[in-house]
Amino acid sequence: MTDEQLSALLRLKRYEQPPAEYFDRLLRDIQRRQRTDLLRRPLWKIAFERVQTLFCEHSMGHMPYAGAMAAVLVAGIAAIGWLTPGGTAPPQNPRFIPEAKSAAPQRLLSLQSDPAPPFDWQPLSTAQPGFAPVVPQPRYVMDARPVSYEPSSSFNF
């Protein structure tokens, strides 16, 4: 490309403009990216900030604010208790699994509110044969040749 051709191209670019819809699309794109960025944070943090903003906007004092937070906390605990049947099951430990009872195996997964049978917690190593500890086996003996095995056919006796 010669210098003259390059100069002509630059002159043309000076008058170049994007189409009208470009700016609308740009705005939507920026808002979408902001939303995406916002939602990357934990949900509880977003909720906490919104509640905080709400109280600030209404110029509430410290005591009502603390009371409202306590009420939210109590409501949350109550909701968890309501969702957990019986409310007595210990938290799941990833290293332990319950041994399936052949008499009523479905009760372990039941969502009914009647008391579940006590779990018989078993370590994973005994409940799962694949993870059972390796018991050292003895060396089972059978020789490949008699122990008395002479190399010579010339005998002194």
Place this chain on the structure above:
Amino acid sequence: MAVAPLFGSDGESGKMLDAIQQQVQGVFEKSGPAVVRIEATDTHGRLAGSGFFIDPNGTLYTSYSVGGESQDITVHFRGERHQATRLVSDLRSGIALLKIEAQTPFVSFGKARELALATPVIALGYPMEMPLTPSFGIVGGFDGKYGGRFFATTHIRANLPVQRGESGAPLLNTKGEVVGILISTLDNGSASFVLPIEAAEKVRMDFIRFREVRPGWIGLAVKAADAPAAGSTALIDEVMAGSPAQKAGLTAGDILLQIGARQISVPADVLDASFFLTADDGVPVRVNRAGTEVQLEVQPADPPTARRASLPPAGVAPHGLKVGQ
């Protein structure tokens, strides 16, 4: 020429198989209670093999590899573990004699020398972690050597499959009498070498008489003669000075025909016959001397490099006899 089929379609083959099944089951029920699993520890760790009681007082045979040098020997008997003591072990024959403190069932003795080629035999042992298992086969031969190397005495080659853990198990005839002790496999485990029970009993009798294994030595070197004389090629090459053979009058050039009860036809037969020699027990020796048969009485002595213990001293062949090079 028409050959009658072994397994015909007229029901005869079925009857034959039923008969074999009943025979093996009968031996299993009769002798099985006397066969035990043995566990022990050696320098490589825990090991397991088989064994069998031979008297009501808890004496049992097993192989040298199972009970010969191992420690902390336990015998599984009637669901219990019994600590065993080693009475004697003999690397030359490849067996060990153990004992537990219990009243035990026991197998009766048969005669290995009465076995013939293709005689049916049964082994009862504990393969790996499996329960007591019978194996059925036939006598494939009687061998003094394998792969160009010689055994201390002639072994029975039994064509029956054996697995690891069956070392020391009894080989039984169809009457349920023990005729040998499983010592080793052949190549792929489809057959096995078995020490004849008479050889094992030689070891046990030595222990009963002397509290130790006591091989005999007469002081001969033997080689193959160029031509047989009176059916034998076992030529006396050398008579050692001051040896029992010299004292008895044997000389170089004699052809050995018989030692004790055993006929000699080749030098390897001498090795087999010498296994049964016991120091201080006189034995008749028959030779061909310049065309004339001569019988002499030889009083074997302890070998010059006597091995009174279970293990051979350094430089001495494990069979207890000095092996010429």
